[in-house]
Amino acid sequence: MAASALETRMCTIGLLETVKTGKKTGARHDRSAVRKSAGCVMDAVDVSVPALRRFARETVSRWGVLSDDADLALVVTELVGNVVRHSKGTEVCLLLSATASTLTVEVRDNGRWHDHPVPTPDELACSGRGLQLVKAYSAYVLVRTSTDGTRVVVTMQAS
Template sequence: MLEPLRQGLPPLDPTAVSNAASCALPARYEAVREARQFTRRTLDQWDAGHRFDDVCLVVSELVTNALRHALPAVAPRPARGGEHEPPQVRLHLMRWTERLVCAVRDPSNDSPVAREADDFSAESGRGLFLVDSFCDSWGWHPLAGTLSGKVVWAMFRLPSDVRLRPEG
């Protein structure tokens, strides 16, 4: 699961991931709520709920951007019968001892575009400004090989005194 995400992530040892969780999100705006619920459950399981507000805001913005800008212009409808599945956005949460990364994978090869700070009054385009304000670092990277699209990630520092709860 982590191999396509390691392309473009900050230099963290992928073998030292303490926890990882992922969910596919359908191509509809209700997916943002599903992403927040998934994030809440996952952070609670990892005893990292104290970072929920910041992480949730960033997850919401990244998923919204993927749905709005990375999917085809015509919003796909849910697949029925023999129809093809619409392109999906995928949310990944990964935890290292002192870092949490949320990454949103989408099918577009277009780079995310942040608005300038002086354009904050624009009706849209503030998402990446908020992401930058609430996480410790963020970035993006196109996927390589047979995978098309990109991963946009945001990293959060976690206090070193928070102990990981073993999965079980």
């Protein structure tokens, strides 16, 4: 099976998308409280990185919450790439959630956290700055590790 067909099949199977409306105020819904959610689970393999990046971009485009999705693409690429390269897990899960003002990106894996030596800052280094980049493009970043895997939650401002 071609990689693109495999990617499409896996994301379609793993797709969960919901829209929750806010509180009803009189005859109208409070649109600021509308929350949209979508998720995709894939094997933690190289083809999952571009597939989940595409899934995130297409989903957020459909929701219309970002005017430019380049920052989102970078964040998803870094987080999913970290799972594929470092977690030694078998699955990666991408969850997206949006309100009128925020976009939340959550990446989970079922691998084991491995402490890595903290590299000496080097402006010429080709790797080792992924989470620093994610933090630079985000309003909030949370990393939680456990014996069941790692969970990274990133909040970005919607625009």
